[in-house]
Amino acid sequence: MDGGADMTRDTNDRGGREGQGARRDRLIQGHDHDPYRARGKPPEPTVCPECSATFREGRWTWAAGPVDAPRQLCPACQRLRDGYPGGYLTLDGDFLSGHEQDILGLARNVEEREKKNHPLKRIMDVETHENRIVVTTTDMHLARSIGEAIQHAYQGELDLRYSDDEMLLRAHWHR
Numbered sequence: 001m002d003g004g005a006d007m008t009r010d011t012n013d014r015g016g017r018e019g020q021g022a023r024r025d026r027l028i029q030g031h032d033h034d035p036y037r038a039r040g041k042p043p044e045p046t047v048c049p050e051c052s053a054t055f056r057e058g059r060w061t062w063a064a065g066p067v068d069a070p071r072q073l074c075p076a077c078q079r080l081r082d083g084y085p086g087g088y089l090t091l092d093g094d095f096l097s098g099h100e101q102d103i104l105g106l107a108r109n110v111e112e113r114e115k116k117n118h119p120l121k122r123i124m125d126v127e128t129h130e131n132r133i134v135v136t137t138t139d140m141h142l143a144r145s146i147g148e149a150i151q152h153a154y155q156g157e158l159d160l161r162y163s164d165d166e167m168l169l170r171a172h173w174h175r
């Protein structure tokens with residue numbers, strides 16, 4: 001499950017330091033579908049009691065739903081509740097020091113922009129470690145978009161590694 005020899009370049013990310021995430025990888029592998037999407041074919045319209053997003057025409061939107069609509073957590077709020085990210089973006093390297101705020105500001109801007117039309121794309125958490133920041137997202141494509149925006153603005157190297165079932169992305173940016 002850990003990919004081939006060609007994907008071993010950022011060994012820092014593997015094993016111990018993100019042991020929790022690795023365990024989740026294995027959990028996810030037992031499923032044929034993204035459990036958070038497969039679970040989510042609610043009646044239409046359904047309103048998320050947490051963020052008020054509405055499920056309509058097969059997708060979650062920010063359009064207001066009727067007050068008497070059925071209520072069910074949207075996949076993003078469910079992931080937040082479970083602490084179960086769809087994307088990890090790890091940032092590290094010497095350049096990070098002194099640029100953290102600018103880089104995280106950019107990450108927030110990308111989130112704002114994406115979330116506007118895609119309620120399921122959110123930053124879950126930003127963990128700051130010594131010389132390393134891990135941004136987790138409710139949607140793997142958001143982790144990728146943020147990583148690409150950072151690379152576009154600050155150069156550096158960006159690696160994208162999808163889990164075998166392509167339900168989880170681990171992105172790593174380094175400069």
Ligand SMILES: [Zn+2]
Nearest residue numbers: 048051074077
């Ligand atoms: Zn929600």
